[in-house]
Amino acid sequence: MITGTPKPIDEILAMLEPYKRIVVAGCFGCVTVCRVGGEKEVQVLSSSLRLAREAKDNKLEIKEVCLERQCDPEYLEALRPYAEDYDAVLSIACGAGIQFVAEKFQKTPVLPGINTGFLGVTERQGEWAERCQGCGDCVLHLTGGICPVSRCAKSLFHGPCGGSAKGICEVSPDVACGWQLIIDRLKALNQLENYGKLIPYKGWSTSRDGGPRRIIREDMTL
Amino acid sequence: MKAGSNLEKVLAAGHFAVTAECGPPRGADAEIVRKKAAFVKGNVDACNVTDNQTSVVRMSSLAGCLLVKECGTEPLIQMVVRDRNRIALQSDLLGASAMGVKNLLCLSGDHQKFGEDPQAKNVFDIDSIQLIHMVKTMRDEGIFPSGKKLEGEPKFYIGCAVNPFADPYEIRVPRFKLKVDAGADFVQTQCIYNMAKFKQYMEDAKKMGLHDRVKILAGVTPLKSAGMAKFMKKFVAGMDIPDDVIKRIADEPKEKQAAKGIEMCVEQIQELKEIEGVAGVHVMAIEWEEKLGKIVGDAGLLPRPHVD
Incomplete structure (x- = not known):
């Protein structure tokens, strides 16, 4: 929501x-x-x-x-x-x-x-947390269902950076390291081989950077 | 030779390399850089110039590099992806190369929340590994990432940083390998204090053959006092300072702690020299550049070799 x-x-x-x-x-x-x-x-x-x-x-x-x-x-x-x-x-x-x-x-x-x-979720009563930045080009299938764009403070595609300590991000003791979460989940899924591949530069044109966005679904327009 | 820098030549000739760093000033006073460069001259094969480290605004890394170069030391430009998108990164790379900077260190950069402008917008258009790939493409293929041809390739000896002490440990060596795969020629590590853990890291890196593919420069920072050690352990993310290291310096009376810190750093360099796969040392004497000559000299690494 x-x-x-x-x-x-x-x-x-x-x-x-x-x-x-x-x-x-x-x-x-x-x-x-x-x-x-x-x-x-x-x-x-x-x-x-x-x-x-x-x-x-x-x-x-x-x-x-x-x-x-x-x-x-x-x-x-x-x-x-x-x-x-x-x-x-x-x-x-x-x-x-x-x-x-x-x-x-x-x-x-x-x-x-x-x-x-x-764009976030209700983690518990009275507590909401971000999950998605609407970048327009989802890679969740590669990252164990955890988004590097929204969950890493630096939106790194090959994390975690050197500031990850005991599962915590360098920006705040209250923020989990998104890449630690990704690694943990890939391990649980037996997909750690997904880590270690070079990911091409992200195209941000589908994100805010391409200017105000619009979706037109020809099949649904009148 | 990929770039023909002095650092590349020294390493290629099999010498144990020495690099250091100069943090540019918080202002436009070029004399401060020249003063630091004088401490570095003759003691290193190349000198890093940091890029707004800890997100605190400083004189630009490129300007600092040119001043260091003027003073007779080969510069190594640090470049973070925090503040520049791919357009600015490419442009600055071309400019640095045109001005004769031949060594580059590709970094993510500390998050802006650590600096004095925590309200700043961060960029992170590409990450540090993609920056390595971008520079390598420009250097070796003579094209921009867009595919368009360059009018003159930027010739950089490409470096990356690794932190063997950050978490999770299991991906630290695989992440190092990613940087090598992306095109890094050399690596400078985070400051090492936990030698046991670093030796384990080197073993794991060697199993992947990384020491044969890149030159590994081990990072050290002399401790000025027990207070500094405790501060770094507590507040610098990804810094691993074992208690026995802190105890050793804390056991000294206050006025002798700085000398002890230097002695410990020299010992550590000597120990690092003996580790297979370690090709050099990166001495980060933070705001203590005047001690560099003593540290490198006491470690038996002077004079620096001349390689043609």
Whole structure:
């Protein structure tokens, strides 16, 4: 899923300074699962914002909405009655959702209520970790199902570097060495022979480096 | 001869080679480099110039190399893939070669979080092993990785680094072999303090015949004090300093620890000379370049040979 973290309330309040009536828009997609932008978070954030503005004698009217998804045009229609009527939309979906709302409702300022993080998994209750950088050219079949691009701090293709010690990456005692994980898994799979081959330079054009990306599936377009 | 550098010639002639390193200054003061280069002159076959080591901004490695060269010592340019993409790497390689730098060390580079600009974007477009391959392709085939022909090949004696003490040990020699397969001509190791483990590493490398394929220069760093040893053991990832080494220097009174550190380093070089497959030594006297002459001299490695 796409993960994120809430923006500090003071940062949001500063953004909302010019506005009197806003929509707080959540999303039932990824951000609901990682508990940062779902229906419950819309309610909690809206209450906090109302209270903070009331305390300053500057009342804020809020319409609370949660969309099925903010990254699909059909679901954005549910916002139309409010988006064009209120001063601004504060979206707590991911960066893709926030931008899609902005694209759809050209005349309404759209503000981010969360900081979008990474493509990750729920490792345990309340803890999410990165697994994929969406580089567009997957090599997981060669690396024991563990990604060198996202799990190695240097995205090395022939790791681990000299900074790997007792399974820990040099960047932090809290970060596992991705290449130690790869080696361990290849060993468990009896595929250690995969290590030791020269891998050609990675083409990054399928990643962010090729510019904003687009997928067109001819079989699915109308 | 692949590059015809002095280092390559010395090693090819079968001499026990000596390299050292100069860390460029944190500023534009060329005199600091010249001063360090004066300590190195006559004591080495080539001198590494580091490339923003520990991710702390310093004068560029290429500029440092040119200053070292001006002072009469053959430079060895270190190049990390942390800060430059393949376009910048190729360009700098061409520039370094054009300016007469003939030795190269290909490195990943410490992560930027260790430096003073932890907010910097890192590059890692290619890794250090792919850099070796890239340089070899340019040197031996006269083409860019894109396939286009070069107007003059960069002639480098290509080096790599290995850390026999990082984890997991079982892939350390296979990873060394990868660097050799990619095209390395010589290797400089991480600072060695755990001689038993290094000897084991050499045995494993020899089983793969790596000592016949590349020249192995063993890395040493003289300890200035027990405090330095303890600091390195605790904070430098992949550094293996056995307790008995620390005890030996810690047992000395404070004012005699530096002399003990040098004595231990000299002993270690002599022991390394006896290991089959070790073709030279890389002395990293970190911010202690003035002691290089004494260390190399006491180890019986002076004067340095002249090979034509």
